[in-house]
Amino acid sequence: MNESANTVSSTERALGESTIELRQMHKWYGEFHVLRDINLDVKSGERIVVCGPSGSGKSTMIRCINRLEEHQQGDIIVNGTELTNDLKNIEAVRREVGMVFQHFNLFPHLTVLENCTLAPIWVRKQPKAEAEAIAMKYLERVKIPEQAGKYPGQLSGGQQQRVAIARSLCMSPKVMLFDEPTSALDPEMIKEVLDVMIELAQEGMTMICVTHEMGFAKTVADRVIFMDEGQIIEENVPEEFFNNPQSERTQLFLSQILAH
Amino acid sequence: MEEMIPKKQYAPGEHPEMPPPFKTKGAGLWLQQNLFSSPTNIVLSILAIYFLYKMLPGLLEWSLLDAAFTGSDRNECRAKAGGACWAFISERLPLFTYGFYPAEERWRVDLSFLFLVISAVALLWEKCPLRKPLMVFAVFFPFIAAFLLLGGNGVKLMVVLACTAVVLLLLYRGFSSAFMMVLALVVAVLAKYAFFGGIGVPFTDIHATQLVDLNQFTQLNLKTVSTDLFGGFMLTLIIGVTGIAFSLPLGVLLALGRQSNLPIIKYSCVVFIEFIRGVPLITLLFVASTMLSFFLPPGTTFNLLVRVLIMVTLFASAYMAEVVRGGLQALPKGQTEAADALGLKYGPAMRLIVLPQALKISIPSIVNTFIGLYKDSVLVIVIGLLDPLGIGRASLSSTEWNGLTNEVYLFVALFFFVSCYGMSRYSLYLENKLHTGHKR
Ligand SMILES: Nc1ncnc2c1ncn2[C@@H]1O[C@H](COP(=O)(O)OP(=O)(O)O)[C@@H](O)[C@H]1O
Numbered sequence: 001m002n003e004s005a006n007t008v009s010s011t012e013r014a015l016g017e018s019t020i021e022l023r024q025m026h027k028w029y030g031e032f033h034v035l036r037d038i039n040l041d042v043k044s045g046e047r048i049v050v051c052g053p054s055g056s057g058k059s060t061m062i063r064c065i066n067r068l069e070e071h072q073q074g075d076i077i078v079n080g081t082e083l084t085n086d087l088k089n090i091e092a093v094r095r096e097v098g099m100v101f102q103h104f105n106l107f108p109h110l111t112v113l114e115n116c117t118l119a120p121i122w123v124r125k126q127p128k129a130e131a132e133a134i135a136m137k138y139l140e141r142v143k144i145p146e147q148a149g150k151y152p153g154q155l156s157g158g159q160q161q162r163v164a165i166a167r168s169l170c171m172s173p174k175v176m177l178f179d180e181p182t183s184a185l186d187p188e189m190i191k192e193v194l195d196v197m198i199e200l201a202q203e204g205m206t207m208i209c210v211t212h213e214m215g216f217a218k219t220v221a222d223r224v225i226f227m228d229e230g231q232i233i234e235e236n237v238p239e240e241f242f243n244n245p246q247s248e249r250t251q252l253f254l255s256q257i258l259a260h
Numbered sequence: 261m262e263e264m265i266p267k268k269q270y271a272p273g274e275h276p277e278m279p280p281p282f283k284t285k286g287a288g289l290w291l292q293q294n295l296f297s298s299p300t301n302i303v304l305s306i307l308a309i310y311f312l313y314k315m316l317p318g319l320l321e322w323s324l325l326d327a328a329f330t331g332s333d334r335n336e337c338r339a340k341a342g343g344a345c346w347a348f349i350s351e352r353l354p355l356f357t358y359g360f361y362p363a364e365e366r367w368r369v370d371l372s373f374l375f376l377v378i379s380a381v382a383l384l385w386e387k388c389p390l391r392k393p394l395m396v397f398a399v400f401f402p403f404i405a406a407f408l409l410l411g412g413n414g415v416k417l418m419v420v421l422a423c424t425a426v427v428l429l430l431l432y433r434g435f436s437s438a439f440m441m442v443l444a445l446v447v448a449v450l451a452k453y454a455f456f457g458g459i460g461v462p463f464t465d466i467h468a469t470q471l472v473d474l475n476q477f478t479q480l481n482l483k484t485v486s487t488d489l490f491g492g493f494m495l496t497l498i499i500g501v502t503g504i505a506f507s508l509p510l511g512v513l514l515a516l517g518r519q520s521n522l523p524i525i526k527y528s529c530v531v532f533i534e535f536i537r538g539v540p541l542i543t544l545l546f547v548a549s550t551m552l553s554f555f556l557p558p559g560t561t562f563n564l565l566v567r568v569l570i571m572v573t574l575f576a577s578a579y580m581a582e583v584v585r586g587g588l589q590a591l592p593k594g595q596t597e598a599a600d601a602l603g604l605k606y607g608p609a610m611r612l613i614v615l616p617q618a619l620k621i622s623i624p625s626i627v628n629t630f631i632g633l634y635k636d637s638v639l640v641i642v643i644g645l646l647d648p649l650g651i652g653r654a655s656l657s658s659t660e661w662n663g664l665t666n667e668v669y670l671f672v673a674l675f676f677f678v679s680c681y682g683m684s685r686y687s688l689y690l691e692n693k694l695h696t697g698h699k700r
């Protein structure tokens with residue numbers, strides 16, 4: 001694992017320009033100030049891992065990036081498009097940003113293949129045959145081409161999450177967001193999903209992953225971000241972050257999750 | 261039982277798979293599990309069997325063994341047999357089926373019914389041979405059936421069919437749904453102009469008399485038949501099929517409207533649903549003409565049947581809207597989120613992701629509403645339309661057949677039971693077909 005960490009570390013790769021910019025972003029749920037002054041700049045090809053205690057606003061933050069949640073103050077700019085109430089902008093951003101959810105959210109009434117071709121056909125207007133060929137390519141990459149004709153309900157959790165990753169990749173996104181992709185999985189399935197994500201990272205995908213898999217963070221992350229109470233508390237390269245955490249809260253958090 | 265299990269020892273991990281030490285199928289097992297599994301169950305089963313034993317022979321004797329199937333009046337029946345007098349029903353069967361539709365034109369009703377069956381089979385049965393062309397035919401069916409049943413000018417039917425064909429073709433080529441809706445409206449107005457003259461809201465002012473002069477032009481004309489003459493099972497089917505066909509889409513639109521973020525749309529839907537649900541159908545039928553004139557341009561008049569069709573459809577669609585809303589709310593939020601995250605717009609997200617699942621969840625309640633609507637069609641009796649029940653009551657007052665109440669009501673009940681049971685079975689079939697793997 002450490003070897004691969006070296007081969008993909010950011011110092012050896014030239015990172016592109018900013019893909020995602022959050023500037024002084026705030027969000028409230030009613031009266032509750034859930035995100036406070038979030039500033040984040042993600043370069044093209046960069047891999048960010050976000051961690052922090054439950055309820056700290058990690059999901060909310062990455063869901064703001066593709067406008068599943070609306071922010072109320074500050075700017076979010078994705079691929080040069082600013083997220084406003086303009087539906088055109090929102091659609092443009094969502095076309096380029098893939099998302100993988102904790103609970104997979106596959107479409108249970110469609111087969112695996114149909115899950116993967118739906119958006120390319122209806123959003124990208126790809127011909128069906130082409131969309132299916134591309135979908136099979138990605139299903140092979142996540143190592144389940146033989147399940148293409150099955151329904152999600154017939155697959156294991158790990159397989160479902162890999163289908164969900166393939167479904168996102170079929171839209172050829174520029175950025176992938178992962179919201180705790182392995183938290184709902186049985187332990188023996190976590191690795192098969194992480195392997196797919198590591199491979200994706202090594203191919204240069206821009207990624208923001210909310211995860212508590214510290215091995216994954218050490219292997220692929222360019223930066224680790226620690227959030228608490230709706231704020232970014234600390235932000236550092238993995239080695240520094242894990243070996244030399246600056247704030248007390250980070251130290252406490254790390255001691256808790258590394259304890260077992 | 262215990263001694264049947266061999267008490268053999270196996271090395272760890274070497275235990276073979278063995279058949280269960282009890283029976284898993286067979287008639288005896290079924291009886292034991294379903295009828296005699298507990299003392300209460302045994303008592304209930306015995307009671308049920310006893311009642312069946314007491315009732316069935318009598319019923320069988322009355323309805324079949326000791327029944328008269330021929331005869332020209334009640335007394336002749338009674339002379340022949342002590343049981344049911346089915347001669348009455350068979351003599352009045354045409355009346356029960358067609359109402360007062362003119363005898364020499366009844367082939368048109370038969371033909372429409374045949375077309376209905378063909379369309380229904382094509383739409384409902386996935387493995388139907390020639391399904392694609394038959395589904396196209398099903399789209400034309402309402403126009404053809406209206407023409408067949410009402411009569412009128414054949415050339416104008418051709419115009420309408422041609423317009424429909426153009427719309428279908430454009431739809432197939434994938435024009436946007438907004439454009440199609442405008443086009444459909446234009447076609448409907450044109451069709452209305454072609455059929456009945458005058459530009460106005462389509463199908464709101466059908467008068468048989470208007471059609472008479474138009475009839476001279478061509479050989480294709482069918483004799484016009486006033487809707488006042490419609491009755492019997494034919495009327496039930498017209499109301500039922502129209503109501504079912506329109507109340508589902510309308511209900512879906514209302515349910516989606518009720519979830520809208522736009523207050524105007526949301527509250528119009530809420531008011532509509534709550535108002536229609538809060539009023540008995542009979543009241544709606546009585547005040548239909550007054551009510552409908554609120555929504556439509558002044559001066560539009562209504563054929564009684566059209567009025568009933570609209571009201572029954574609106575009534576059912578309000579219930580349907582609530583049923584569909586239940587389905588929509590049962591869907592996990594993650595489904596729309598996934599659709600959004602993939603960049604799907606509202607329309608495709610609803611059509612491809614949300615509605616198929618929401619409707620599937622609601623199938624039992626949807627069919628329940630359909631069955632209710634279908635049976636409610638007998639209420640038209642109160643505004644003077646002759647549904648099967650109305651025909652039955654009218655027949656009962658004739659001197660030859662006076663007093664054969666049981667036969668009439670059993671017959672009508674049987675008709676409704678067969679149709680409703682059919683719907684119920686179909687809903688089970690659909691549920692099974694749409695089941696895709698385990699629930700989690
Ligand atoms: N839709 C919502 N309405 C109100 N509060 C919410 C909503 N979603 C999340 N929250 C609250 O916002 C906070 C942050 O939630 P979330 O972003 O899911 O945290 P995390 O993903 O870090 O566990 C939590 O306190 C949560 O209770």
Ligand SMILES: [Mg+2]
Nearest residue numbers: 058059060180
């Ligand atoms: Mg979360």
